[in-house]
Amino acid sequence: MSTPRVGVIGGGQLARMMQPAAINLGIHLRVLSATATDSAAQVIPDTVVGSHEDWEALKAFALECDVITFDHEHVPTEFLEELQNLGVAVRPGPHALRFAQDKIEMRTALTAAGIPCPKWKEITTESELVEFGDTAGWPLIIKTARGGYDGKGVWVVGSLAEALQIIGEIHAAGNRVLAEELVPFTRELAAQVARSPHGQCVAYPVVKSTQTDGICHEVIAPCPDLDPERAAQAQAMAITIANSLDVHGMLAVELFDTGTEILVNELAMRPHNSGHWSMDGAVTSQFENHLRAVLDWPLGSPAPTGPHTVMVNLLGKDLGDLHSAFRHIMARDPGIKVHLYGKEVRPGRKIGHVNATGGNIEDLLQRAWHAADYLTGVIDE
């Protein structure tokens, strides 16, 4: 029996959460991790300490894997192309990953594929910005094309002067700039699909995602009060994107729901925070399906196991002994599922999440938020 070897670039919590699925499936997981104590390095025996920006380290790591995939989207595309030239299976491939790495490339490709997006434009001059502001209205959104995540690299700007200052700084740092309309959305949705190299695609239920300061904080799966046709439309959109961009692995499509239409906000080509509910609420978690997809194995059912699952992130605050709080919330609620990432607590940092599955959304929200607030020290009873 030949055990498949999947290499993950990056030792964060997404790589960590692939390990339970890998253990069950008999997959040998290895990780290229910045330190020996990163979240994933703690739980994966075959950890190689090295940087994804170090070509020699990356190459040596990748050549020992049947396929490589990612905890994050920061590996330089040219390195990935070079790995492919050496015969390494890179999934998602650089041809797809560049659309997750660069928001201008993403908007260009989606627009060409007929996918509805907010009004957008690359900004290189003041006059382009003035013209875009006249069309899209103020305030508007300024984004760096590359390098943003979790609300970083995104600014809501109310005036030309404010916008020009930020744009000047981005340009000075050698990055390109994207302006987008400020979409008057009523809620944010996420549509996740897994897609394999042989073209199989499965779509998870569309979820409602709530952000705090640009960081995903709460997810309800499936999204309540979502018209089935609208949900199917969002799933079809995610499948179209996965096919158009030839994504291998999990694709998360973050969406704005304006009440009358659905627009694409962001893409992520890896397991995503909006899918953590699937660890306890779906037949096949996003982590298992990511591994199955990058190995080109048949995909597992994305069907929910219960009527609804609510996920709430644990965002680091002033915490004492996390495991003492842990015992309290476990005693209070035997059905709550706590996931910790083994990370040191820093304010605002994602250190874990909780899931609750059941039939009554209000009850699930109350339970999940109580657990999260207690674990992060927001409340003490």
Add this chain to the structure above:
Amino acid sequence: MSTPRVGVIGGGQLARMMQPAAINLGIHLRVLSATATDSAAQVIPDTVVGSHEDWEALKAFALECDVITFDHEHVPTEFLEELQNLGVAVRPGPHALRFAQDKIEMRTALTAAGIPCPKWKEITTESELVEFGDTAGWPLIIKTARGGYDGKGVWVVGSLAEALQIIGEIHAAGNRVLAEELVPFTRELAAQVARSPHGQCVAYPVVKSTQTDGICHEVIAPCPDLDPERAAQAQAMAITIANSLDVHGMLAVELFDTGTEILVNELAMRPHNSGHWSMDGAVTSQFENHLRAVLDWPLGSPAPTGPHTVMVNLLGKDLGDLHSAFRHIMARDPGIKVHLYGKEVRPGRKIGHVNATGGNIEDLLQRAWHAADYLTGVIDE
């Protein structure tokens, strides 16, 4: 945040399957494994290679853990008592574990606690055997008091001569002998509970367990067509045993159902094959609850997540490429959950299991058996 450190003695699949639960809960798992390539050693970074029969190795390992627990029941009781004298938390403790290690001690304790057992007697002389045969009838069961598992150390004997020969061999090997009546059971059940040092107990649904050559092969959870009162009686029996023997961690009580009564067959004080269904079919798996129990944390809900889960073991046969067969059954059934133990295939060896959850038991049985038979090469279509 102080990460709890749980040490597991033994590197088999039970230790391996604790690791996904440990990862989710942020528990640091370490394992004392006979080799660096044992099932659990493949997936637990903090693996110490050593023998549980080597006192110095065991002591050094245990002193670095907050609590130690077990993949198997073969650690000498005197070593465990010595560890307790050194201040190590041993769960289950040697005071409980001896009832799982020695069937005469187990029968003595259960009989004293008023728990219904098959007729039984320790046999030291021929006349005792003759007398027992007159009471219990022939054929009867001969068991070694210690060291048996998966059908090993158990004989059905039809005649006095046959029995005496086996008994002579067991005595010659320095072991004690137990005779039991051959119970005319209609089916076998298993009742599992988790119990913590502070005395909390949760009971899993009673399951139906089917053996092949003394090895658990199929489990249906919950047991179909089981009178709710009878099920509650079996759960109460398991809780009584856990309390009477002061078990910490998971306890599996294997039961004979004769149609008119329920009798205890065997005990196991660890996660058990009859509970593997819980990995995909319960809110809290037996592996998570075992860890929570030995850490004296509040226990998780043992409630099923679906109407029924069927588990079928993968028993090694003449296999070619397991992962190629794997792809076939994944493509055929996106809802089947496959668990592999990373073990080399040997005839009759447990190398994994499959779970299927849903509403129709016949459908689940058909699906789980097809997957198992295909994966083990019994069928090829």
